[in-house]
Amino acid sequence: MDFLPLSEPVLLVLLSLAEQPRHGYSILQDVERMSDGRVVLSTGTLYGALQRLLRQGWIERYEEGDETPRDRRTYRLTSKGRRNLQLEIERMRQLTRVAGLRIARKEA
Amino acid sequence: MLALYRSLLRLYPRDYFHEYAGEMEWVFCQAQEEARGHTLKRRALFCAREISGALAGALRQRLFSVWGANLSRRFDMRPGFRFPRSTVLLMCVILAGVKLAIEKAKTVAEAGLRSGTVAFWHPLLFWLYPFAVVLVVVGAVWGILFALRRTGMHRLANVQTSPEHQ
Numbered sequence: 001m002d003f004l005p006l007s008e009p010v011l012l013v014l015l016s017l018a019e020q021p022r023h024g025y026s027i028l029q030d031v032e033r034m035s036d037g038r039v040v041l042s043t044g045t046l047y048g049a050l051q052r053l054l055r056q057g058w059i060e061r062y063e064e065g066d067e068t069p070r071d072r073r074t075y076r077l078t079s080k081g082r083r084n085l086q087l088e089i090e091r092m093r094q095l096t097r098v099a100g101l102r103i104a105r106k107e108a
Numbered sequence: 109m110l111a112l113y114r115s116l117l118r119l120y121p122r123d124y125f126h127e128y129a130g131e132m133e134w135v136f137c138q139a140q141e142e143a144r145g146h147t148l149k150r151r152a153l154f155c156a157r158e159i160s161g162a163l164a165g166a167l168r169q170r171l172f173s174v175w176g177a178n179l180s181r182r183f184d185m186r187p188g189f190r191f192p193r194s195t196v197l198l199m200c201v202i203l204a205g206v207k208l209a210i211e212k213a214k215t216v217a218e219a220g221l222r223s224g225t226v227a228f229w230h231p232l233l234f235w236l237y238p239f240a241v242v243l244v245v246v247g248a249v250w251g252i253l254f255a256l257r258r259t260g261m262h263r264l265a266n267v268q269t270s271p272e273h274q
Contacts, residue, residue, distance in 0.1 A: 023135075024131055024132070024134075024135040025134070025135045025138040025139065028135065028139060040157065041161075042157045042158050042160065042161025042162070042165075043132050043135045043136045043139065043158060043161060043162070044132070044158070044161030044162040044163075044164060044165030044166070045161045045164070045165065046135070047128050047131070047132050047135075047165065048164075048165045048168055048169070051124070051127075051128065072131070072134060073131060
C-alpha cells in the first residue's frame with residue numbers, strides 16, 4: 001500500500017470515474033463540482049494524472065463505438081483502480097474516526 | 109491562445125504528443141469556450157493555469173522519458189517527497205565552502221608558483237586539493253540524503269493509525 005495516500009487531484013479524478021466512464025472535459029468539470037471550485041485542474045495536469053493512472057492499470061480507455069472521435073475517448077475505472085480507491089477511502093475514514101475521537105476527548 | 113497552447117503541446121515527447129495531444133486540445137477548447145463567458149480575471153486565471161499546467165506537464169514527461177519509472181515512482185499517486193527547508197540552507201553553505209576552498213587552493217598555488225618553492229607539488233596538489241574537497245562534500249551530501257531517508261521523514265504519510273477505543 002505504498003501508493004497511499006493519494007494526492008487530492010488523483011483522488012478526485014478516481015472518484016469522478018467511480019460513478020461512470022467520462023471523457024477528459026467531463027472529468028475536469030466533475031472535479032471542480034465535487035470540490036466546490038477549490039480544485040480546478042488544468043488540461044496538462046489532468047492528462048498527466050490520466051496517463052499515470054493508465055500506466056498503473058487503475059483506469060482504462062473505454063471505446064463506446066467505432067464512431068467515437070479519437071479526441072473524445074472516455075476513461076473508466078478498472079477493478080484494480082476501484083479496489084485501491086476503496087483502500088484509500090477506508091484509510092481516510094479511519095483517520096477521520098481517530099481525529100474525531102481525539103478532538104472529542106480534548107473538548108470533554 | 110489556441111495557437112499558443114498548440115505550440116506548448118509540441119514541447120511534450122513525441123509518443124505522448126501523438127497519444128494525447130488531440131484529446132488535450134479538444135478539452136482545452138471546451139474549457140476555453142466555457143471560460144469565455146466569465147470575467148476578465150477568471151479568463152486570465154484560466155490562461156495562466158493552462159500555460160503553467162502544459163509547461164509543467166511537458167517537463168514532467170521529458171524527465172520521465174529520460175529517467176523513466178525511477179523518477180516517477182517517487183511522485184506517482186503521492187503528495188510527494190519534500191526536503192526540509194534546512195536542507196536548502198545546508199546545501200548553500202556547502203556550496204559556499206567548496207567555492208572558498210577552490211579559491212584558497214588557487215591562491216596557495218599561485219603564491220607557491222611565484223616564490224618557486226612548490227614546484228614539485230604544484231601540479232599534483234593544484235588538482236588534487238579541490239578534487240578531495242569535492243569528494244568530501246559529495247560524501248557529506250550523500251550522507252545527509254541517506255540519513256534523511258533513514259529517518260523515514262518522507263514516509264510519515266504512510267503512518268497507519270490504529271483504531272482507538274474509548
